[in-house]
C-alpha cells in the first residue's frame with residue numbers, strides 16, 4: 001500500500017478582500033521527509049501554512065492532513081499538527097517551563113506528564129538554563145527555540161514551521177537541522193517555509209516553489225533544474241587554469257576563482273578529469289550556488 005501523504009493540497013485558494021494571498025496551490029509532502037516551501041516575501045507562504053494548520057479557512061480547493069480535512073475535521077487535524085508561527089505569541093510573563101506546560105495542558109495532558117514533557121523539550125532545544133525565566137528575557141533566537149518546543153509538545157505527526165531559522169545564529173541553525181532530520185527519521189511530515197534559499201538548501205529533501213499565491217508546476221521546476229549551472233573552480237595556478245579553460249564559453253573570474261557554465265553533473269565530472277589530466281593544480285571544484293537557488297533564479301527569469 002502506498003504511504004498516505006502527510007500533507008495533500010489541491011487547488012487551494014484564499015483571499016483577504018481584494019488580496020488573493022493564495023490563488024492556486026497544489027502539492028503533496030510525504031512522511032519521513034523535510035519539504036521546503038520556498039518563495040519571496042508576500043508569496044502567500046504564511047497564509048498557506050495557516051490554512052494547513054486549520055487556523056484559517058480556504059475559499060476553495062482541498063486540504064488533507066494525513067487524510068483529515070482541516071475544515072470538517074478540525075479537532076483531528078489540530079491533534080496531528082505542530083505549528084510554529086513566525087513570531088512567538090505573547091505570553092511574556094510566563095516562564096519557559098510554564099509556557100510549555102500550559103501548552104501541554106491545552107492538548108489535554110495531565111499535569112505531571114505536561115511538566116515532564118516541558119523539561120524534556122527544554123533540554124531538546126537547549127533552553128534548560130532558562131527553565132524558570134520569563135519568556136520576555138529570551139533573545140529572538142531563543143524565542144524561536146521555545147516556539148519550536150511548543151510546536152512539539154503533543155508529539156505531532158505533521159510539523160508546520162514558518163521561517164523557523166530566521167534569527168538563529170549559525171550554530172543554532174545546525175542544531176535545528178539536526179533536530180528536524182531526527183524528527184523526519186521518526187516518520188514525521190515536515191513542511192518548512194523560508195524566503196532564504198541557502199537556509200532551506202541545508203535542511204530539505206525536496207522543495208515546493210511558490211510565487212504570487214501559486215505553486216509552480218513540477219515540470220517547470222524540473223526544466224529549470226536541468227538548465228546549465230555555474231561551477232566554481234579554484235587552482236593554485238590561475239594561469240594554468242585559464243589555459244585549460246580557453247575555448248570554453250561563458251567563463252568569468254570571481255575573486256581568484258573561475259565560474260564556468262557546466263551542463264549537468266556528468267559534464268562536471270568530465271571537466272574535472274580533463275583539468276587534472278592537463279596538470280592543473282585544482283584546489284576547489286563545486287557548484288557556484290546551491291541547486292535551489294539556481295532553480296529559483298531560473299524560474300524567476302522564465303517568469304514564474
Ligand SMILES: Nc1ncnc2c1ncn2[C@@H]1O[C@H](COP(=O)(O)OP(=O)(O)O)[C@@H](O)[C@H]1O
Nearest residue numbers: 016019021039040041042043044045046047048
Ligand atoms: N490577514 C490579512 N489581511 C489582508 N491581507 C493579508 C492578510 N494576510 C496576508 N495578506 C496578504 O497576502 C499576501 C501573502 O502574505 P503572506 O501569506 O504573509 O506571504 P509570505 O508569508 O509568503 O510572506 C500579502 O500580499 C499579504 O499582504
Ligand SMILES: [Mg+2]
Nearest residue numbers: 045046047086
Ligand atoms: Mg510569511
